[in-house]
Amino acid sequence: MPEAYEQHLVPALFRPFAADLAARAAALRPLTVLELAAGTGALTSALLTEVPTASVVATDLNESMVTAGSVREPRADWRQADAQDLPFEDAGFDLVVCQFGVMFFPDRPAAYAEVRRVLAPGGRFLFSSWGPLASHGFGAAFQAALEKALPDGAPTFLRDVPHGYADPAVVAAxxxxxxxxxxxxxxxxxxxxxxxxxxxxxxFLTGTPVNAALEARADAQALRAAVTRTMTEGLGAGPVAAPMTATVYTAHDQA
Structure with missing residues (x-):
C-alpha cells in the first residue's frame, strides 16, 4: 500500500497541501517539530526544506509507512508511534504538525491531549483535514465511479473517514x-x-483501505477496471486536474 500511495496519491493530493502547510509552519519559526501521521513523508520533506534549521521527528502508526518514509526522507528522525500514546517526554516540541491524519485517530480528544502534553510552553499545533467529499474533485469522482460499479454495496471509506471530519465546530469541541x-x-x-x-x-483502489474491501471479491479485477473506465470518462484522457478543499487549523494550550 505505501508504494501505491506514494506513486499515485502523494503527487496529486498531498504535495500541494504539504507545500502550503510547510510554509505556515515556517512562519512559526519552530526549532523542534513533531509530525503525526507522516505517511511516506510528503509533508516531512516540505518541512525540512522550509525550516532547514529545525529538527523533525516524523511518526506514523503504520510500520510500513515509517519504513518507506525513512528511506524517502532520511533527514528526519522516524518513529513508529500511536498519536494517542506518544512515546515522548512532556513539553518536548514547540510545533506539532499533522497533515490529513487527525481524521484517522479513533479517539481524537485523547490524541489532542497527547499533543498538549508534548507541546512546549507557547507551542502550536498545526493540522489539516479534508473538507466534505463533494469538495474534492478526485475523491468525489472516485466515489461516484465506485458506487456505479457497486450500486448495492460500495465501500464508504472516503466519505466516512478522510472526509468525515469536516465540521470546524466538531474539531473545536x-x-x-x-x-x-x-x-x-x-x-x-x-x-x-x-x-x-x-x-x-x-x-484510491490500491493505496487506501478500499483495496481490502475489494480484494476478497472474485470480481475485484473487473470492478477496478470499471471504476478506472468511469473515472477516465468523467475526468478525461491524458493529464487531469481537479480542485481540492481542506481546512487548516492552529491550536494552543489553554493555559
Missing part, C-alpha cells in the same frame, strides 16, 4: 475537551494534477 484552544481556521482550495484519471483511480 474535540480540542477543547483535550485542553487546547482553537486559534485559527482557514479553508484552503488547491488544484491537484495527475498524469491520468487511471493513476488517481489506481491510488
Amino acid at each position: 474535540d480540542l477543547t475537551a483535550a485542553g487546547l484552544t482553537l486559534g485559527t481556521v482557514e479553508e484552503v482550495t488547491l488544484e491537484g494534477v495527475a498524469p491520468s484519471a487511471a493513476s488517481v483511480a489506481m491510488g
Whole structure:
C-alpha cells in the first residue's frame, strides 16, 4: 500500500497541501517539530526544506509507512508511534504538525491531549483535514465511479473517514475537551494534477483501505477496471486536474 500511495496519491493530493502547510509552519519559526501521521513523508520533506534549521521527528502508526518514509526522507528522525500514546517526554516540541491524519485517530480528544502534553510552553499545533467529499474533485469522482460499479454495496471509506471530519465546530469541541484552544481556521482550495484519471483511480483502489474491501471479491479485477473506465470518462484522457478543499487549523494550550 505505501508504494501505491506514494506513486499515485502523494503527487496529486498531498504535495500541494504539504507545500502550503510547510510554509505556515515556517512562519512559526519552530526549532523542534513533531509530525503525526507522516505517511511516506510528503509533508516531512516540505518541512525540512522550509525550516532547514529545525529538527523533525516524523511518526506514523503504520510500520510500513515509517519504513518507506525513512528511506524517502532520511533527514528526519522516524518513529513508529500511536498519536494517542506518544512515546515522548512532556513539553518536548514547540510545533506539532499533522497533515490529513487527525481524521484517522479513533479517539481524537485523547490524541489532542497527547499533543498538549508534548507541546512546549507557547507551542502550536498545526493540522489539516479534508473538507466534505463533494469538495474534492478526485475523491468525489472516485466515489461516484465506485458506487456505479457497486450500486448495492460500495465501500464508504472516503466519505466516512478522510472526509468525515469536516465540521470546524466538531474539531473545536474535540480540542477543547483535550485542553487546547482553537486559534485559527482557514479553508484552503488547491488544484491537484495527475498524469491520468487511471493513476488517481489506481491510488484510491490500491493505496487506501478500499483495496481490502475489494480484494476478497472474485470480481475485484473487473470492478477496478470499471471504476478506472468511469473515472477516465468523467475526468478525461491524458493529464487531469481537479480542485481540492481542506481546512487548516492552529491550536494552543489553554493555559
